[in-house]
Each structure stands twice: as structure tokens, then as C-alpha cells.
Amino acid sequence: MTDDSEPYVDIYVNNKLVKVPRVLPIGAALYKAGIYSLEKSMRFNRPRGLMVFDWRGPEKIYVEGDFEYNPYLFKASDGIKIRIKLSTPLPKSLLKVFDGYLRVGGYNKWPFNRMWAWNIALKYVDDILPWNKPKYVKEPIKEYPKSINVDTDILVVGGGYSGLEAAYNASKSGLKTTLVEADSLGGHLNIYRHGMYNEDYLNKLLKGLKENDVYILGNTVFEGFFEDSAFGYKLDTDQLITFSYKVIIFATGSYEVPALYEYNDLPKTLLASAGLRLYYKYGVKPGDNIVIIGSTDRAFQTAIQLKEDGFKVRVIESFYKGFKYSELRAKALELGIEIYDKVSKITALGYDRVSGLKVVQEGQVIKLNVDSILHAPYIVPDIELIRMARSPLTFDIDLGGYVPIHDVNGATLVDNIFIAGSAGGVSTEEIYIRQAALAGLKASEYLGKSLPSKYDDILNELNEVIGKTPLYRNALNRLENAFKKKEGYVYFNGIHPTFYRGSDLRRTFVCFCTDVTLEDIKKTVTGMELRKMEHIKRYSGVGTGRCQGRRCFLNTLLAASMFTGLKPTEIGEIRSRPPYIPIPLYVIGGE
Amino acid sequence: MKYDYIIVGGGIVGLSIAYHILKFDRSKSVLVLEKRYVGSGASTRNGSHFRVHFWSEENVRFAVKSREMILRIGSETGWNPIIMLGGYLWLICSEDILRAYEETNRRIWSRYNVPVKFLDISEIYKLFPYINTDGFIAGVYGPQDGKLHHDFVTFGYYYGFRKLGGKVLEYTPATKVLFKDGSVYGVETPKGVIEGDNIVVAAGDHSKYIMSIVDVDLPLVNERKELWVSEPVSLFIKPLIVDLRSDSMGLYIAQSPRGEVMGSIDYPKVQEDLEYNVSLDHFRMFSRLAIRLIPTLKYLRIMRTWSGSYVMSPDHSHILGRDDEWPEGLYVATGYSGHGFMMAPYTGYVMAKYLLTGEIPEDMKPYLPTRFKYKKLIKETMVIG
Numbered sequence: 001m002t003d004d005s006e007p008y009v010d011i012y013v014n015n016k017l018v019k020v021p022r023v024l025p026i027g028a029a030l031y032k033a034g035i036y037s038l039e040k041s042m043r044f045n046r047p048r049g050l051m052v053f054d055w056r057g058p059e060k061i062y063v064e065g066d067f068e069y070n071p072y073l074f075k076a077s078d079g080i081k082i083r084i085k086l087s088t089p090l091p092k093s094l095l096k097v098f099d100g101y102l103r104v105g106g107y108n109k110w111p112f113n114r115m116w117a118w119n120i121a122l123k124y125v126d127d128i129l130p131w132n133k134p135k136y137v138k139e140p141i142k143e144y145p146k147s148i149n150v151d152t153d154i155l156v157v158g159g160g161y162s163g164l165e166a167a168y169n170a171s172k173s174g175l176k177t178t179l180v181e182a183d184s185l186g187g188h189l190n191i192y193r194h195g196m197y198n199e200d201y202l203n204k205l206l207k208g209l210k211e212n213d214v215y216i217l218g219n220t221v222f223e224g225f226f227e228d229s230a231f232g233y234k235l236d237t238d239q240l241i242t243f244s245y246k247v248i249i250f251a252t253g254s255y256e257v258p259a260l261y262e263y264n265d266l267p268k269t270l271l272a273s274a275g276l277r278l279y280y281k282y283g284v285k286p287g288d289n290i291v292i293i294g295s296t297d298r299a300f301q302t303a304i305q306l307k308e309d310g311f312k313v314r315v316i317e318s319f320y321k322g323f324k325y326s327e328l329r330a331k332a333l334e335l336g337i338e339i340y341d342k343v344s345k346i347t348a349l350g351y352d353r354v355s356g357l358k359v360v361q362e363g364q365v366i367k368l369n370v371d372s373i374l375h376a377p378y379i380v381p382d383i384e385l386i387r388m389a390r391s392p393l394t395f396d397i398d399l400g401g402y403v404p405i406h407d408v409n410g411a412t413l414v415d416n417i418f419i420a421g422s423a424g425g426v427s428t429e430e431i432y433i434r435q436a437a438l439a440g441l442k443a444s445e446y447l448g449k450s451l452p453s454k455y456d457d458i459l460n461e462l463n464e465v466i467g468k469t470p471l472y473r474n475a476l477n478r479l480e481n482a483f484k485k486k487e488g489y490v491y492f493n494g495i496h497p498t499f500y501r502g503s504d505l506r507r508t509f510v511c512f513c514t515d516v517t518l519e520d521i522k523k524t525v526t527g528m529e530l531r532k533m534e535h536i537k538r539y540s541g542v543g544t545g546r547c548q549g550r551r552c553f554l555n556t557l558l559a560a561s562m563f564t565g566l567k568p569t570e571i572g573e574i575r576s577r578p579p580y581i582p583i584p585l586y587v588i589g590g591e
Numbered sequence: 592m593k594y595d596y597i598i599v600g601g602g603i604v605g606l607s608i609a610y611h612i613l614k615f616d617r618s619k620s621v622l623v624l625e626k627r628y629v630g631s632g633a634s635t636r637n638g639s640h641f642r643v644h645f646w647s648e649e650n651v652r653f654a655v656k657s658r659e660m661i662l663r664i665g666s667e668t669g670w671n672p673i674i675m676l677g678g679y680l681w682l683i684c685s686e687d688i689l690r691a692y693e694e695t696n697r698r699i700w701s702r703y704n705v706p707v708k709f710l711d712i713s714e715i716y717k718l719f720p721y722i723n724t725d726g727f728i729a730g731v732y733g734p735q736d737g738k739l740h741h742d743f744v745t746f747g748y749y750y751g752f753r754k755l756g757g758k759v760l761e762y763t764p765a766t767k768v769l770f771k772d773g774s775v776y777g778v779e780t781p782k783g784v785i786e787g788d789n790i791v792v793a794a795g796d797h798s799k800y801i802m803s804i805v806d807v808d809l810p811l812v813n814e815r816k817e818l819w820v821s822e823p824v825s826l827f828i829k830p831l832i833v834d835l836r837s838d839s840m841g842l843y844i845a846q847s848p849r850g851e852v853m854g855s856i857d858y859p860k861v862q863e864d865l866e867y868n869v870s871l872d873h874f875r876m877f878s879r880l881a882i883r884l885i886p887t888l889k890y891l892r893i894m895r896t897w898s899g900s901y902v903m904s905p906d907h908s909h910i911l912g913r914d915d916e917w918p919e920g921l922y923v924a925t926g927y928s929g930h931g932f933m934m935a936p937y938t939g940y941v942m943a944k945y946l947l948t949g950e951i952p953e954d955m956k957p958y959l960p961t962r963f964k965y966k967k968l969i970k971e972t973m974v975i976g
Contacts, residue, residue: 060822067824067890115662118671131825131850136721137886144879226871226896242871528750532761534628538635538742546822548895578869582822582892588871589878 012081020076026061027053027071028282030082036267036353038062038071038084043515047352049267050258050375050512053274055182055221055235056581058513058547065135070581073235083132147240147590150217152178154443155230155245157222157385160187161197161429162421162436163251164205166410169440170249171212173449178215178245180222180232184281187253191276192301194429217241224388224578233583240590247416247443248389251436252382254400254422257554258509259293259318259377260497260518261346265509268354272302272376279306287372288312291357293346297322297428299376300332307335314368316359317341318377319495320397323428323469340366344501348373360502379426380554388576391417394488395569397495398475399425401554402573407483408462408476410439411446418443425479427472434462490569496562497555510559511552513545521559531564533557533572546582549574594622596946597778597787599765599801600794601625602634603741603932604924606748606759607939608791608946613755615943621757622787624780626764630745632795633931636867636899638818638853640831640845641933642679642736643705646695647971649957650908654930655703656954657937661739664936668747673848676737677829680719682727682884684836692731708732721827721887726836738831740848741932748939768792768805774919775805789946791922796862796900798925807917810905810963811926815862816855817869817898819877821891823850834884842880844888852891854881862900869896901929906968909934911942911958912951922946923960928971 008019013035020029027038037047038061051059053072060068064081156167159181171177184190186202209216219236222243230248232241256271258264268287270278272294275286288311292303295317307313315337322328332339345360357368380400387393391412393402403425410418420436441455466473475491482489497518505519520540524530530539533556542556543549549556557568564571596612598605601623609621625631641661643654665671683689689709696707710730715722718732753759760782767779768790777786792801796813831845841857856877874896881888904910904926913922924942927934941955951959957969 067892068822115665115674118665118674122675131823133825133827134887134890137889138723140723140725140883140886141889226874227868228870228872231871532628534631538630539746546894577895577897579893579896582894584889585821585878585891585893586882586889588874588893589882590875 009076009078011076024282025072026074026076028284032284047267048265049269050265051270053277062132144589144591145239149242151244152176154247156249158251159185160253162432165436166249166420166440167214168208169437170444171214173444175444180217180220182221191280223580238587240587249418249420250386250423251420252423254379254381254426256376257378259375260508262503262507263348266348266350266354269373272374275374289370290372291370292374294318294377295321296376296379297324300328307337314338316343323472381423384576394482396491405482409442430465434458497558510555511542514541516540516542522563525560525563594787595619596621596789598623598791601629602632603745603935605793607935608942610748610752611939611943623759624763624765625761628761629749633899634745637932639741640738644733647969648699649969651699651703657934660936668751670743670747672743673740679733679736680830680832681731683729684727705735721885770918775921789920793924812903813862814901814903815860815898816901817873818855819893819896821852822894826850867898902926903928907971908969910960911955914960
């Protein structure tokens with residue numbers, strides 16, 4: 001037994017003793033200890049990176065004797081044994097058999113469509129798959145954790161700055177308001193520096209929430225809607241929560257999706273926000289020599305911030321540009337950040353970690369010495385719960401793909417559903433914060449409270465901000481029109497996944513949970529002529545893994561659109577089903 | 592253009608029938624109409640298992656032949672359906688039920704060469720150490736049964752059919768069956784009227800509605816079955832396990848070849864809107880029953896939930912063929928009561944033979960829709976899975 005005050009614990013990784021900090025989530029702790037890969041690509045038998053470091057992320061850690069954990073939600077305890085199966089003893093030819101264990105392609109060729117060959121192959125299934133064998137428990141559970149029922153007038157899902165603004169403004173009228181957040185309050189304010197939206201702003205908001213008696217349900221995931229109730233999962237106490245509400249405000253935010261290029265899954269490849277979370281929340285450096293892929297606002301914000309804090313930073317630009325592109329780009333150049341534009345191909349080098357990057361810029365091959373890659377080529381709104389709630393969506397690539405149809409107040413086509421912040425479309429912080437405030441005020445108006453005069457002030461301010469960014473003004477007009485006409489539209493200007501040209505599509509990953517490559521998507525839509533998202537999903541396995549399509553949906557859609565020439569809406573959508581993140585079976589059984 | 596056969600419903604049954612018609616006679620023209628996408632109904636919303644152990648001789652005979660076809664499907668269509676013969680395990684808590692199984696084993700299963708194994712508690716413990724055996728007295732294990740990947744069977748027939756020259760129209764619902772002078776001549780769709788000499792309704796939970804358009808009332812009820820599926824974990828539950836205790840609500844648990852643990856309970860509820868929703872109430876009951884049976888599942892994480900339909904007929908068996916009182920050229924293949932997927936390959940075979948020759952194959956005779964009129968019901972009580 002070690003003392004709890006001891007800052008380090010001893011754990012075993014593949015039977016080797018590793019000392020890791022006690023307070024960090026296990027994924028961050030292992031990253032600090034130099035273990036960058038927790039999983040492997042099953043099909044290609046290579047270490048797999050792309051870490052998300054998020055409670056909704058897809059990565060897993062295998063603790064001996066138990067099922068898998070999300071390495072972000074789980075802290076190290078003494079003596080645990082972690083197994084990372086990074087290679088298999090089997091020859092390559094046998095691996096090919098299981099190429100299709102997750103999708104169809106390879107194993108349907110002769111002889112694997114013969115029972116005898118298949119039966120032999122099956123004997124190796126446990127050697128191939130990295131899944132953990134749980135220890136068998138004999139005793140059934142006597143007592144289940146108590147479940148909680150939350151009864152409220154207004155329910156705000158998400159405690160980022162938009163959620164906080166919405167909750168603060170909604171609660172001013174005296175209505176009972178509840179806010180659900182799985183992680184730390186303030187969301188990206190904790191990791192990004194947004195000028196005037198800093199710690200003081202956050203503290204002021206939190207104080208306001210306290211004064212207005214907003215019930216903050218921390219460590220809680222809103223899991224979605226069943227036919228008979230909306231439910232959630234309290235991560236720290238393993239309790240089931242059921243919700244009754246009159247109005248729901250979705251402030252679920254947005255996230256980055258990975259860039260597509262050769263070997264985009266190498267260890268030490270992270271989403272931009274994951275890299276920042278590692279550094280600013282846990283004090284673990286994602287790398288020293290960082291390259292950021294993307295031209296979105298988030299990509300440049302990440303670059304600027306890391307540069308200011310002493311990292312060596314480069315940016316590789318892609319087509320999809322943020323609303324503050326020129327302003328942020330100028331600032332980045334001023335700080336001395338190297339920016340590579342007109343890049344047509346990227347190849348990541350390395351095996352168990354990123355050791356470099358080969359870039360083709362206007363026909364010239366440049367080799368960059370980097371040790372970590374951060375992705376922010378597209379930012380997409382998190383619409384999964386909104387889709388589950390059956391609020392109609394529309395497709396606008398400028399706003400990040402599928403977005404809920406709503407007006408500037410966040411009102412949707414479903415009466416008691418409001419949208420706040422970047423969940424309604426990606427723009428800038430100045431817009432999110434004001435729009436979220438309006439959504440909060442309008443939600444309380446919907447429940448019979450009068451609108452305060454402040455509403456007009458905020459609306460004027462918002463219009464002023466929007467007026468300054470013509471791109472967003474146009475996007476917002478499209479959305480407003482859709483809201484008035486009550487029907488969706490398609491705004492798509494032919495933006496496609498970047499950096500694939502001339503690269504090995506078989507090593508360009510689209511879906512990281514189930515090992516689906518760009519080649520598979522191409523084969524599905526052109527070879528097999530399956531052009532509906534539902535078919536693409538079923539044939540290739542894309543989006544059927546742990547994250548249920550959260551990270552791969554937009555890339556699949558754009559790739560399918562690129563290979564077929566169809567509009568994304570013609571390829572269609574997938575259905576969202578509860579739960580939002582996987583929930584332990586015994587939590588559901590709560591009293 | 593006038594088609595020889597229009598199949599209403601692009602699920603596994605419709606595609607199997609369509610495929611077999613063209614396989615036997617390439618000169619026919621066959622069209623499959625599908626309301627949504629191919630396989631969008633129960634063909635993707637199912638437990639992906641197959642078995643031969645039914646309680647009526649007719650169904651056992653049918654299922655044994657269907658199983659033979661399932662085992663050959665990889666070489667036939669070129670799509671490996673990832674079959675694993677993990678078996679079915681029925682856990683038994685009373686002597687009466689055990690005797691009934693022994694009786695059926697002697698009377699039917701042994702005769703069709705698919706005998707089951709009877710396991711006592713220590714054998715269950717040895718073979719399936721994760722099961723909590725409290726409250727059971729024995730187990731019945733059917734080693735001939737197994738699991739597969741449903742999508743690949745559906746895709747196999749879909750591509751097989753297209754390769755033979757068949758045509759599939761997706762997102763094209765049949766809104767009306769058209770008939771004149773006592774015989775059908777086509778269907779109406781939003782894309783216009785499509786003419787055809789013969790119409791086969793194999794539309795799963797939509798069948799009752801489509802047949803009601805021609806004033807035929809099929810005795811079918813769409814029962815909702817809710818299903819839970821976990822994250823992929825190590826493949827440790829090889830058989831499909833059925834808990835036969837009276838308070839277990841017919842719980843079954845299985846693991847897919849990809850490692851996802853799934854399960855369901857009986858909770859009779861009519862699927863009205865065909866939205867395939869799930870309820871928390873039901874989920875909670877399942878959670879407790881599943882953990883009682885396999886305590887190891889406590890920390891298993893559930894990844895996705897959905898529901899599908901059991902299209903229940905009065906005798907829990909499918910309805911194939913036609914009634915002479917119906918308009919000429921109208922056929923059905925529906926009402927599988929939860930066994931549709933496993934029966935589909937042989938259904939395609941017998942229905943195609945019947946449609947092409949007009950003679951009713953021996954194995955199909957017990958399943959005619961007229962059996963309800965003449966009170967010649969099939970004695971089938973085993974519904975699960």
C-alpha cells in the first residue's frame with residue numbers, strides 16, 4: 001500500500017513497471033511517461049494514435065480483468081495492469097483474413113467464403129483482436145446505485161461558455177434552470193485564450209449562476225432520449241439520471257474532425273483541442289515541434305497560443321477557412337509561425353510515434369522535422385443529441401456540415417428545443433456568446449416570462465458583430481430563411497477532404513474505431529455503388545464503432561461526395577440512437 | 592415495360608425470392624421495390640442468429656434446409672457471412688420443461704439429425720463459466736445453431752440478384768396494388784405505375800398494411816422487440832443463451848461475431864409508428880435480468896439501442912403463397928414471428944420454385960395462408976431469437 005499523498009503510482013504496462021502521476025487521467029499519465037499509443041490498427045497491425053482526450057472520445061484502454069475504459073475518464077490506481085497489444089505473432093497472410101472482420105473487402109475473396117477456410121481462420125480470432133478478456137464475476141449485484149430524477153423548467157445541455165450564458169440568461173426570470181456538464185465548466189475557456197473571454201469572465205458567469213440558483217449537475221453526461229424519458233449518466237457515482245423539463249437548450253458545442261492524409265493515425269497525432277487539453281489542463285506537452293493542420297479559426301488559435309508559450313509551431317493550410325481567417329493568419333505570421341499553403345499531399349513518417357512529415361507544396365517535396373501533429377481542418381457542431389430529439393437539420397458547409405435549422409434566437413422547428421452557441425453552426429466566440437444569451441432569454445419567454453429590455457441590446461450587438469463578417473451574415477441569412485420556410489437546404493461549395501491526391505488511400509484513415517480507410521469508402525461508393533450513408537455504414541463499417549460516427553461522419557460524407565459527384569444531402573444521414581456515450585449496464589439498472 | 596414478378600420489400604426475404612427466381616430462370620424479369628434502403632427493416636434489426644430447434648416438425652424441416660443453405664451462402668454469393676456455430680443454450684428451471692425438451696428431442700430433433708445435448712449444472716459451469724446457474728436445473732445445448740453477420744447475407748443476395756440482371760428500386764414504396772378483373776396488373780408508386788404479372792408481398796412489418804389495400808386481412812401483429820448492443824469486447828459468449836425462468840421475460844443474450852454483446856427481453860408492445868424506438872423502462876428491466884444471468888456484464892458498456900419488429904402470426908410461423916380468393920397473381924411471404932432471417936434462404940428457394948412452376952413444394956404446404964381458415968395451425972411455441 002502506498003500513501004495517498006504520494007504523487008506517483010506504480011502501474012504495469014505490458015508487464016513493465018511504469019511510474020505515473022496519480023492525479024492525471026490514465027491516458028495523459030501514460031502520454032507523459034512516453035506511451036503514446038493505447039491501441040493498434042487491427043487490420044494493419046500498427047500502433048494507433050489520434051487521441052481525443054475527451055470524455056466523448058473513441059480511444060480505449062485495456063485494464064487486465066475488466067472491460068475497456070475511456071482513458072480520459074479513468075485515473076491510475078496502484079498495481080493495475082494495462083495491456084497494450086501492439087503486435088501479433090501471426091504472419092501477414094493470416095492477418096489479411098481478418099481484414100474484413102470489420103468491413104467486407106478482403107476476406108470475401110476465395111477461399112474465405114468457404115466454410116472450412118473460415119473455420120480455420122476463426123481459431124486465431126483472439127490473437128488478432130486486441131480486446132480484453134474480463135475476469136468472470138460470480139456474484140450477482142445485490143444493490144444498484146440509486147437513480148435521480150431531475151425536474152426542471154429549463155434544461156441546458158452543455159456547460160461551455162454558450163451553455164453558461166444560456167443558463168444564466170434563462171434563469172434571470174426566476175425559472176428553475178438546470179445545467180448538465182460532463183467535464184469542467186467553461187469548456188474551451190479552460191484551454192483557449194479568447195482575449196476578453198477569460199477567467200474573469202468565466203468567474204463572473206459562474207457567480208451569476210449561483211445567484212440565480214441554477215442547479216449545476218457536474219460530471220454528468222446527457223445520454224439522450226428514450227421514448228419514455230430523457231436520461232443521463234453521472235460519471236463519478238455511476239448513477240442513472242432521468243430528466244423532466246419544459247424547455248431544453250442544446251449547447252453541445254463543436255469538435256474538430258481529423259484531416260485525411262497518409263498515415264494520419266500515427267501515435268502523437270491529436271485533435272487540436274486534445275493537444276491543448278493535454279498541455280493546459282494536465283501539464284503534459286503534446287510535443288516540442290508541432291505542426292497544425294487546417295485553416296480554421298481553431299487551427300490558428302491553437303497555433304498562436306502554442307507559439308506564445310514557446311513551442312515551435314508550423315501550420316499547414318487546408319481549403320476550409322474560418323470566419324476570422326485573415327485576421328488570425330496575419331497574427332500568426334507576425335509571431336513568426338511558418339505557414340504552408342497550396343499543399344497537395346502530406347505523408348506522416350514514423351511507426352510508433354510521429355518522427356516527421358513529408359509535404360508536397362506546389363510540386364516541391366519538403367520534409368518537416370516535427371514530433372506531434374494537431375488536427376483542426378474542419379470544425380463540426382455536435383448535433384447528435386439534436387438529431388436524436390428529431391429537430392430538423394440542414395446542410396451548410398460554411399457552418400460545419402449538418403446544422404439544426406434555427407433562427408438567431410436559437411428557436412428550432414420543435415417548440416421546446418433551443419440551440420445555443422456552436423452547436424447551431426460554427427462561427428466565432430463573439431457570436432456564440434451573444435446568440436446563447438438570446439437563446440436563454442427566448443427560452444424563458446417561451447415559458448411565459450416577459451423579455452427584458454436587455455434582449456434588444458444584445459440583439460443589436462450581435463447584429464453589429466455579424467455585420468462585420470459577411471461570410472457568416474450570408475450563412476445566417478440562409479439559416480433564417482430555412483427557419484421561416486420550415487425546410488432545409490443544401491449549401492455546398494465542393495469542399496472536399498484535403499491531402500489525399502496521389503497518396504496511398506489504403507493508409508489514409510477515415511474511421512479510427514473500425515479501421516476504415518479512404519480506399520474503403522471509394523470502393524463502397526464507386527465499386528459497390530452503395531451511395532446512401534446507411535449503406536456505406538453497413539458495408540464499410542464506418543461509424544459503427546465506439547464513437548458512433550462522431551469523428552468520421554463528415555469526412556465520410558465529403559469523401560463519398562467527392563468520389564461520386566453527389567451532394568452530401570443526396571448521400572444522406574445516419575440515425576442517432578441513445579446512448580450518447582456508452583453507458584455501463586448496471587447504471588441503467590439503477591433503483 | 593411489364594415485369595414478370597414484382598417483389599414488394601427489399602429485405603432478406605424479398606431479395607432471396609428475387610435471387611432464386613432469376614437463378615432458376617434467367618429469362619424472367621424481376622423487380623424489387625423497397626420503401627427505404629435495402630435491408631432497412633428487420634433484415635438489419637435482428638439478433639443475427641439462426642437455429643434449427645423449433646417445436647413443430649414443419650418448422651424444423653424448413654429450418655434444417657435453410658441452415659444448409661446458410662452454410663453454403665458464402666460460396667454461393669461470394670459474400671462470407673462470418674458464420675460461427677456457437678450454438679443455442681436454453682437454461683431450464685423446471686422438470687416439466689426439461690421433459691418437454693427431451694420429448695421433442697426424441698420425437699423431432701433426433702429424427703432430423705439435429706439432436707440437442709442435455710447439460711447438467713456442473714457441465715454448464717465447465718463450458719460456460721460466466722453464467723450464474725442459481726435457479727436452473729439443466730441446460731439444453733443445440734450445437735448446430737449459430738450466428739452470422741446479417742448485412743453480408745443481405746448484400747450477398749442483393750448483388751447476386753443484380754448480377755443476374757434483376758432490378759432494385761430503393762426509396763420507392765408501393766402505395767397501392769392494382770388489380771382488374773380479379774387479377775393484379777401492377778403497383779402504384781410515387782414514381783408512377785409499374786406493371787407486373789405477379790406481385791409478391793414480402794414487406795415484413797408493412798405487409799399487413801399493403802395487403803389491406805386489396806382488402807385482404809392478414810392475421811398479423813407487429814410486436815416490438817427492443818435490442819441493446821454493447822461496445823465490442825472479447826468474444827466470450829459463444830452461444831445464444833435463453834433464460835427460461837418464468838420471471839426472466841424470455842431474456843436472451845448473445846455476442847455478435849464482431850464482439851458486441853447484445854440482448855433483448857419479451858415485452859409485448861405493438862410497433863405502431865415503425866420508428867423503431869426504445870424505452871428506458873424496458874432497458875432497465877433488461878439490465879437487471881442480464882446481470883442476474885451473467886454477472887460479468889455489470890461494467891459492460893452499452894453502445895447503441897434500437898428496436899425491430901416481430902411480425903407475429905397466430906401460430907408463430909410464416910405465411911407463404913396465396914389464397915385462391917385473392918386477386919390472381921398476388922402472393923405473400925411474411926409473418927415470420929421472429930424467424931425471418933434464418934428462414935429466408937429456403938423461403939426464396941421454395942417460393943421461386945412455386946412461382947415458376949405453379950406447383951406447391953411439399954415443404955411449403957403447411958405455410959399457406961389458407962391454414963387459418965381451415966384451422967390447420969402449426970404448433971410452434973418457441974419464438975425467441
